[in-house]
Amino acid sequence: MNALLPGEPLDEKARPMTVASGPPPAVEVLSAEKVFANGTRGLAPIDLAIADGEFLTLIGPSGCGKSTLLKLIANLIEPSDGRLLWWRGDFADVGQEGRRLAFVFQEPTLMPWARVEGNVRLPLELADMPRAKADPLVRDAIARVGLSAFSRHFPRQLSGGMKMRVSIARALVTSPNLLLMDEPFGALDEFTRNKLDDDLVRLWWERKLTTVFVTHSIYEAVFLSTRIIVMAANPGRIFRTMTIDQGQPRDQAFRDSPRFAAYCRELSTWLAEASLPSAAGAAS
């Protein structure tokens, strides 16, 4: 491997799967694989531990199983074989000790007839939380994404980036411990995406929010992540892992730094390798 950052422990294939002491990993994927009903092998067996507080990004060619892995982590689908643990327990235990998941999709999927505040309040209403308790949480979540002045607006009165902010506020309002995002900013222009990335990295840092993020953008992956997993297709699997050893704050100065450029170059090379037919065809 062409090491652009000498001494960096970029390839973490040998990383231990579980941590014996300290806080439990948020999620452990234990030889989990996914074969769909039509016989498509979406994911080869995957082993992965997601540390508490980590910002983990999945990147790779289309069809390499990023969304499938994210849906397994969200328990939206079940593995065909292997298993997953959430904070060392079953998914049925999620919700205990205040451990919650939130999922943000690529489309903001807002209710058109409800105002911003109504959309953000929805998960709390579904949980039967009384209005008096919910309202301050809704106000706080809307303020965190910078939309306080728009809380009485309807979705049709918002830009694409603002709608995405509402979607993020709706995820944050439940105070999740695990935030799962599938290409949330993929449809936005680069300027808006950078702005939302800035906000997301701040929210992640403030809340120590374990995040699993899917993107096709090399720059976004390097800017946001503490660890990046490059996946390859046919079958979907982990190709390589990169640690982004950069503390806070992550801001424009980081984007402009030679270090950022070096990470992006390395990741770009890895993605090209992961997209080669030979990489895609090889069994994991």
Ligand SMILES: Nc1ncnc2c1ncn2[C@@H]1O[C@H](COP(=O)(O)OP(=O)(O)OP(=O)(O)O)[C@@H](O)[C@H]1O
């Ligand atoms: N419900 C399904 N039934 C059958 N095959 C599926 C299903 N969902 C996904 N697949 C297949 O599994 C593989 C992985 O799909 P997945 O959506 O996870 O890829 P992805 O990495 O998210 O791609 P993209 O970058 O295009 O979003 C693909 O070959 C896809 O066609």
Ligand SMILES: [Mg+2]
């Ligand atoms: Mg996908």
